[in-house]
Amino acid sequence: KAGVTQTPRYLIKTRGQQVTLSCSPISGHRSVSWYQQTPGQGLQFLFEYFSETQRNKGNFPGRFSGRQFSNSRSEMNVSTLELGDSALYLCATSGAALNTGELFFGEGSRLTVL
Amino acid sequence: QKEVEQDPGPLSVPEGAIVSLNCTYSNSAFQYFMWYRQYSRKGPELLMYTYSSGNKEDGRFTAQVDKSSKYISLFIRDSQPSDSATYLCAMTTSGGSYIPTFGRGTSLIVHP
Numbered sequence: 030k031a032g033v034t035q036t037p038r039y040l041i042k043t044r045g046q047q048v049t050l051s052c053s054p055i056s057g058h059r060s061v062s063w064y065q066q067t068p069g070q071g072l073q074f075l076f077e078y079f080s081e082t083q084r085n086k087g088n089f090p091g092r093f094s095g096r097q098f099s100n101s102r103s104e105m106n107v108s109t110l111e112l113g114d115s116a117l118y119l120c121a122t123s124g125a126a127l128n129t130g131e132l133f134f135g136e137g138s139r140l141t142v143l
Numbered sequence: 144q145k146e147v148e149q150d151p152g153p154l155s156v157p158e159g160a161i162v163s164l165n166c167t168y169s170n171s172a173f174q175y176f177m178w179y180r181q182y183s184r185k186g187p188e189l190l191m192y193t194y195s196s197g198n199k200e201d202g203r204f205t206a207q208v209d210k211s212s213k214y215i216s217l218f219i220r221d222s223q224p225s226d227s228a229t230y231l232c233a234m235t236t237s238g239g240s241y242i243p244t245f246g247r248g249t250s251l252i253v254h255p
Contacts, residue, residue, distance in 0.1 A: 134186030
């Protein structure tokens with residue numbers, strides 16, 4: 030069974046640009062969550078999509094947005110990049126019927142903003 | 144105060160030592176408790192999963208939950224250099240949001 034696939038793995042952008050990250054979930058997983066991970070803040074929840082609908086949202090500014098397609102693949106977008114957006118962005122998927130918190134993570138997209 | 148507290152370390156131990164990793168939490172509604180392991184430049188992977196209080200053992204790993212103290216632990220016996228990683232605790236409630244709350248992670252270094 031293929032795992033969670035995130036692209037691109039690494040990218041460098043400059044302030045003010047925008048970026049789009051992609052996540053392909055494990056087959057059959059309909060819940061896709063996005064996290065930002067930095068050394069100082071740890072894993073911070075961005076948002077979660079289920080059946081193309083945003084079901085939960087974290088405490089991030091509107092520059093961070095996402096969407097989910099009918100095949101459960103998801104994208105997240107960050108507009109007007111700031112230096113502080115440099116981080117590892119992780120996608121996590123779940124197929125659990127219950128709220129158990131069992132997540133399967135991709136390897137992440139490491140974003141550097143110069 | 145954060146909802147889940149975890150000492151970031153690093154925790155450095157010799158090979159073969161017993162390792163104890165811990166998290167405390169403040170939300171008494173948490174029912175599901177997980178430990179994730181994250182190797183450098185990789186995404187976290189689920190290591191152990193426990194429901195409510197008690198112990199769960201899987202090979203060299205034991206997860207322990209004490210809900211009365213709001214304290215969870217992960218013990219690693221006979222630690223190996225390959226166990227060197229960051230260990231994140233996570234927990235969720237039994238209803239409501241499906242989003243686990245993560246600790247910041249503890250960096251573990253097992254040296255030969």
